[in-house]
Amino acid sequence: MRVAVIGGGVVGTLVARELSRYEGEVLLFEREPDVGWGVTKANSAIVHAGFHERLGTLCARFCVEGNALFPEVCRELEVPFQDIGGFVLALADGEKTVVEALHAQGVEIGVPGLVLLAQDEVRAQVPHVNPDVVAALWAPTVGITEPWGLAVAAAENACANGASLHVGEEVKGIAVAKGQVRAVTTDCTTYKVDAVVNAAGLYADRIAALVGVSTPRLIPRRGEYLLLVDVPSELRTAVLFPIPTPHSKGILVVPTVDGALLLGPTAANLSPEGKGATETTARGLVRILAGARRLVPELPVGKAVKAFAGLRPEPEDGDFWLGDTSVRRFYQAAGMRSPGLTAAPAVARWLAEEIAADLSLAPRPSFDPVRPALPHAANLPLEKWEKLIAADRRFGRVVCRCNQVTEGEIVAAVARGARTLDGVKFRTRAGFGRCQGGFCTDAILAILARELETGPENIGIRGPASALIVGRVR
């Protein structure tokens, strides 16, 4: 039995990993040169508690289940996860009722540990927030993670358990006969398959259309962010939420797992043709600052090193599209709006069980849930780092000084599939720091070219089309 998973984001890679718990063959298709470069790359990286979700929705069910699964999945895949908790701040008397309603909603859908805090309690716990705060909801199960790291880890773990990863391969057609999927055609070749999982993120509506499954529209919603580094640690104690808007969770202040602070996102609906429009806008950047300063008036904005934007899929019907469809053995893990990241591990586990039952797949006895992370030398105990250096001197050469990433780690990232500067950056954090690659880009370019046995003019941020250099000097 052979299952094709379309889309190498956090959802598709986790589905592939869960399917690899069973006998049978898993093919994971991603049209970008690397996994995790779509919706997965640019979101708030929050593991949500679930109190934002309405009772009875798939969002609510899988958010709460996914939140509970996250620590285990991140432990097995050696992906950063910190359960730092979050506050929803009421900054005016009128907002207090909203916070109380979120509390009631959270309790109703089974979010553990929610507490309503009075003004003096909030001020004592997070003294840096807006002094106008009148009350807050404390959610201890709010966490932060590294979504792209999770996608890389899940893909690696799936492959270690027999799956095959096809990056840079776009699915162009799906053959259906007698109401059942039979084959997947990519821009390379055709694969006979017994089942297909649509985890194509922003493009899931197009993939569904390939087999004639009609879906509500997927609206690309742009979220812009601003990243600050080297911020005081007191600003990084918890995720801060405003009260939600009718459309989104609002502009947040989010600590990242690698010590930075993320402000955003905005929420701008684009036309369906806008699915590549990840540019930042002047208006968006102004809104981010206004929204974030409302939560934390004294933000060190001078520490901003990066502005970016991501698109998230907003299904018109407002909820996930999960499970089987009118076409036999065409399954969906799609419409994964926020809290899609949080829900992903639970959706993946549930869907793999469904598919295994439909296809009568037996458990794979050799399945190993553990994926060893790339060693990050500077985080290791000294003896372990010294051992790494003794085995390979390149672990003693620091290339990225901001995040103390060694050449050994970059070489290892290339060995695990990094082909681009972003591929290296997202695996090792080299170039993610305060200099944003000003000091190390040339060195990383040289290592990539050497390891891949190609010229530096063929290496780009995201592939040859975004190459850094055009040739040699004369």
Add this chain to the structure above:
Amino acid sequence: MRVHQVEVLVVGGGAAGMAAAASAACYGARTLLVEQGPRLGGVLDQCIHPGFGLHRYREELTGPEFAHRLEGELQGIELWTGCTLLSLDPTCPRARAVGEDGVVEVHAQAVVWATGARERPWGALRIPGPRPSGIFPAGLAQRMVNIHGLLPGRRALILGSGDIGLVMARRLHLEGVEVVAVAEVRPFPGGLLRNVVQCLHDFEIPLWLGSTVVEVHGRQRLEGVTVAAMDEEGRPLPGTGRFVPVDTLILSVGLLPEVEGIPFAPRNPTTGGLAVSSRLQTAVPWLFGAGNCLAAFDLVDTVAALGGQAGTEAARFAQRELSTVKTTPVRTGRNVAAIIPSFLVPGEPVTLYLRASLPLAEARVDVGSGIVRRAVRAVRPAEMVTVALSGEESAALACREEAVVEVIPLR
């Protein structure tokens, strides 16, 4: 883990660090210089243009030549290249470093921090648009061209008229890149006048004053930028934006002192660098600072001179010759954007380095409300003003609670 004992540890092997190590060793201190890169020189290595050394060596040298001279002065020191400082203990001069031979703990008596500066990254400017390739900090582009022999693009705009931007405009032009212009947001250039003449005028590269990039275009590779004129408050003037097709944008938008490795050392609020006394000593008595990690200086000669002083002071501290004294804080007053040092040791001579906020044809520098007065000509924000104070003058300033430095127009 190995433990290594020295008297003076110098962090950074650029101009400041080399000069510091040379003078510390010359003073008789057992000195270790650690440099992250494979060889000494720091940013000098990539500055293959002339213009260095006119003060220190009384001749015009290229960057690598200047570095080579300084390297020749390094007698009797220990040198670890390819060695990165990982951490410095806030409570005592003990550092951890890593290299190809493993992790080492260095126990010193004094430390000279000489880590230089980094370039302000593109993302810090918050200019909207997608994130294509082809946007380079000028120093990175310089390293690509001069060290690696790689060409960053075919048609370039330089944003910011700092010295590296001006030098790179010329460099790229000489390599056959079409340099459309240098855009500067302020109404005056950010770099030295001699660089405006030698790098732009001599090659007929336009300097667009009062204009900046307000948007970039291109999903994969840069396809162009929108340049707009600025109003007097530095905001883009509506309706002035025009598309400039370029595949390369070179940024020369400021240098930031690289001091994040020692968060416990107080900062100079006017520069973002380390706050030091006229002895180049920080508030942490065993920690000294020199070079561009104090402030972005105009000349490598200045950086080397400060390094030399820091090395001597650190050696004196290591040998218990440096007494503790009450210092006079230095503050910026009218028309002064930046001042180094932050504290004066009364009775000791000192050179003040200051950067004016606005250009003035004729002006006077006033320290301590008239205790010290110096006439200066043609003050420009791009060029640091130096004011040498005698021991008597710094002693006289001790009667003030703080020495306020002002630049006062003369007419």
